[in-house]
Amino acid sequence: MYRGRGSTSNERDQLAGPSNQAPSWPDDDEDIFNDVPMAPAIPDNRELNLFEEETTETPLEKLTRHWLNERFAPDILPAQEALLTNLLDHLRRQSEAVQLLRGDPSSSEEEHIRIMLVQTEVERVKFVVRSYVRTRLFKIERYARFITTNAEIQTRLTAAERDHASRHAKLTDQHFYLSVLQGLPEKQSHLDDTPLFVPPMVTEPDKSRPVFVHALKRCPRIRLPDGSTLEMEKGHMSLMPYSIVEQLLLRGEVELI
């Protein structure tokens, strides 16, 4: 499980390595990386993509896709808890392997380079994980008040994220009340009243905001705002309002770019 807030420190604890525990490692350090369950092998023709069928995505590729989607989407997308847990686990295992090999003074130059590469990758993946979590956190704080009143959006958050949203909403509410609202007439002292001709004060995701879309497969026909329809072939790229592609995005048929 990961937490919306404090995930970085949480993750850091996990990554701190085996110094405080004594894992039983195999004696031959040679094969230590090979003992780590590997991600599915990547087909060499990944860039060519000869098949119409989708090639299997590694967990990291999945997270990268979800990270970029989250960065570009105006709304909060469904949390990828299992995927993140899986990658955090993998990160921890790789870091432990690195720590262990580092402690071995007899390792060769070749081994040093291997360690350096594994370490570099760990940092790269950690960057994506952090940026992903922080992007969600930014949206959660921004829409906190809306989240507390909307049941649908709550289904897309993890328990920790929901908790954070309600605490954030409560704190800001209290702050606004104590600093300004309590001094106003009763009629104007609420954040969620809807006077005529005044934009609402509760920030909601703007689903009409356009996004750049890339079709990952042939998509079912969609209806565009001007009334025409569009059937996106695989590889098709478009700019269109988020609300039009929301369902396709949730089904993983398109990605945002």
Next chain:
Amino acid sequence: MALPQTLRASVTPPELELVASQQLIEIIPMISMEKTAFISGAYGPLRPPNKAKIPLWMAVNLKMKKKCHIVAPDWLTADYLQERLNLETTDLSFSSLPFRFAEIAKVILDVASDDVENPDKIRSLLKDLREARQAKSREGLRTLDHSELTLSNLSSMEINEIRPYFIQSMSIMTQLVRNPAPDPLGHP
């Protein structure tokens, strides 16, 4: 802890570079290495002088330690880019290039220009290509409406570049359509 202000509107070129660096590239290793399991997959074994395919970030790392040569992709040659540039300047549509060509070309030219034939020529061709394509994408703003805009063959860096004002323009058009001004002549 939330995402910093500067990153909220869009992704940055270094982030796109990070994504692009995950793509595989061919290298000629100068060290040997056993097959190793990474988070993104298993790479190796490296056996000089046999070519191997590894992610670009790994190749860059090894290259900076002078432990490999990077084999430039087919499209990163003066001839190929010249041909694209000719197409680009004669045809109205965008010529097809790899989606992340700008990032990959930059990374390779930065760290491994000695592994590329004629790097200066390639740099100037890339610059010309960029300018030709940029002119076209600005032209594309003319055809923008509130509904949809198809962008064929645009690369990730180019999309990122046009993102702010294309999104802004389209949002404004959406608002205009949603709240049409009252017809001054009172026609329905």
